[in-house]
Amino acid sequence: MSDPMTVLSPEHRRLRIGDAWRDAASGATFAVEDPGTGKTIAEVADADVVDGLAALDAADKAMAEWAATPPRKRSELLTATYRALTERSEEVARLITLEMGKPLAEARAEVGYGAEFFRWFAEEAVRVEGRFSTAPAGGYRILTVPKPVGPCVFVTPWNFPLAMGARKIAPALAAGCTTITKPAAQTPLTMLLLARIMEEVGVPPGVVNVVTTKRAGKVVSALLADGRTRKLSFTGSTEVGRVLLRQAADNVLRTSMELGGNAALIVCADADLDVAVDGAMVAKMRNIGESCIAANRIYVEEPVREEFTARFAERMGALSVGHGLDDGVDVGALIDDDSVTTIDELVADAVDRGARVLVGGERPDGPGHFYPPTVLVDVPDDARMLKAEIFGPVAPIISFTSDDEVLAKANDTEHGLVGYIFTRDLQRALRFTEGLETGMIGINRGLISDPSAPFGGVKQSGIGKEGSHEGILEYLDLTYAAIDLP
Numbered sequence: 380m381s382d383p384m385t386v387l388s389p390e391h392r393r394l395r396i397g398d399a400w401r402d403a404a405s406g407a408t409f410a411v412e413d414p415g416t417g418k419t420i421a422e423v424a425d426a427d428v429v430d431g432l433a434a435l436d437a438a439d440k441a442m443a444e445w446a447a448t449p450p451r452k453r454s455e456l457l458t459a460t461y462r463a464l465t466e467r468s469e470e471v472a473r474l475i476t477l478e479m480g481k482p483l484a485e486a487r488a489e490v491g492y493g494a495e496f497f498r499w500f501a502e503e504a505v506r507v508e509g510r511f512s513t514a515p516a517g518g519y520r521i522l523t524v525p526k527p528v529g530p531c532v533f534v535t536p537w538n539f540p541l542a543m544g545a546r547k548i549a550p551a552l553a554a555g556c557t558t559i560t561k562p563a564a565q566t567p568l569t570m571l572l573l574a575r576i577m578e579e580v581g582v583p584p585g586v587v588n589v590v591t592t593k594r595a596g597k598v599v600s601a602l603l604a605d606g607r608t609r610k611l612s613f614t615g616s617t618e619v620g621r622v623l624l625r626q627a628a629d630n631v632l633r634t635s636m637e638l639g640g641n642a643a644l645i646v647c648a649d650a651d652l653d654v655a656v657d658g659a660m661v662a663k664m665r666n667i668g669e670s671c672i673a674a675n676r677i678y679v680e681e682p683v684r685e686e687f688t689a690r691f692a693e694r695m696g697a698l699s700v701g702h703g704l705d706d707g708v709d710v711g712a713l714i715d716d717d718s719v720t721t722i723d724e725l726v727a728d729a730v731d732r733g734a735r736v737l738v739g740g741e742r743p744d745g746p747g748h749f750y751p752p753t754v755l756v757d758v759p760d761d762a763r764m765l766k767a768e769i770f771g772p773v774a775p776i777i778s779f780t781s782d783d784e785v786l787a788k789a790n791d792t793e794h795g796l797v798g799y800i801f802t803r804d805l806q807r808a809l810r811f812t813e814g815l816e817t818g819m820i821g822i823n824r825g826l827i828s829d830p831s832a833p834f835g836g837v838k839q840s841g842i843g844k845e846g847s848h849e850g851i852l853e854y855l856d857l858t859y860a861a862i863d864l865p
């Protein structure tokens with residue numbers, strides 16, 4: 380196994396602020412661990428409030444010049460980032476696997492996904508438009524002028540260390556905004572590498588700042604309390620999202636919130652079961668189940684329950700678990716020990732309430748943070764895992780007998796991110812599309828993520844959209860001018 384750490388030199392394991400790579404003012408560092416072995420792989424700078432505010436100084440100073448940079452130039456820098464990520468895919472992917480634990484094949488897919496946000500928003504950067512119209516009563520004209528919102532603060536999660544930052548940074552830069560990203564403390568290295576790559580392709584100093592810290596609460600609060608910050612975008616849990624929204628309210632910040640999910644995946648009796656099993660595998664097991672859009676509850680209509688369950692359980696049981704950098708591994712390590720404990724407790728709770736384990740269900744001994752692919756049946760409605768985000772490779776299967784029943788259960792959650800429906804009946808699919816209280820729906824598909832599509836939830840799953848044309852609008856304010864013209 381070659382050492383992926385060689386791609387990120389110690390010089391670039393520091394804070395990226397303006398034109399410099401700096402130690403934290405206090406000199407503090409924190410350790411980053413390989414979740415597959417539990418061993419420390421790097422020390423990175425541990426920023427405090429003073430460092431966060433230095434990053435905001437840099438973002439604020441760079442703002443006017445970046446906003447005035449011709450869209451074509453901004454677009455070219457985003458395209459250059461796309462190309463560099465694509466060319467360096469292997470080294471970025473190995474770093475993602477090393478710090479996050481996902482299998483290398485999935486890390487490569489993430490690099491492709493993350494890079495595509497830069498390509499997509501390079502194309503959007505030159506398509507920002509206002510409108511000109513005549514007031515209906517005459518007498519004046521209406522002009523709308525889009526303007527970048529200003530310096531943005533991004534708080535990104537550990538489960539997609541590249542892609543979740545990419546889908547904030549790319550549209551922000553396309554719109555003319557400068558950025559400060561606070562990556563998750565478990566996975567800061569990939570974001571530092573992205574900042575390094577963007578420096579190399581020529582993105583000007585101060586436009587992309589990265590502040591790594593274990594003191595996220597203090598540092599992010601200080602950034603949000605400073606009047607120069609104009610936008611917050613967060614991907615993470617609903618619980619933390621609520622806290623950040625309260626803080627953002629004080630300065631009435633623009634916010635984009637990509638929060639938790641509790642996706643129902645519904646398999647109807649008329650579904651093509653090959654398609655449904657493939658789709659369920661992707662929706663459940665992509666990213667080891669560590670995703671807000673992972674299928675959290677699998678509802679199967681009674682006539683196909685037995686066959687679907689047998690086929691799905693066979694596929695889950697055949698997956699190989701191991702270190703993400705090893706060949707042939709399908710399921711890598713989970714992010715940390717707390718995560719394994721939470722999942723283990725959810726499984727134990729379901730079993731205590733009457734669920735049966737068909738596959739997996741045993742926490743393994745040994746180094747690293749592993750949990751096996753697990754399938755549970757007869758999961759009762761009061762099992763905690765049907766309300767909580769499992770965020771791991773555990774699939775509860777529940778049977779249903781009518782569309783009204785399953786729709787009511789699917790919607791019985793504070794979350795509204797995504798739902799999945801498998802049926803060959805178009806009208807049925809459309810009724811579910813209209814009835815499911817979610818921002819996204821996969822119809823006969825387990826994968827809905829696409830940089831050219833609007834990703835985002837409703838209810839307590841979030842506010843706003845990422846990706847697609849809507850994604851750039853999150854970084855633009857609109858000034859309306861009334862022009863007197865009798």
Ligand SMILES: O=CCCCC(=O)O
Nearest residue numbers: 538539670671672828
């Ligand atoms: O946890 C949420 C991450 C979303 C991943 C995606 O965009 O597919």
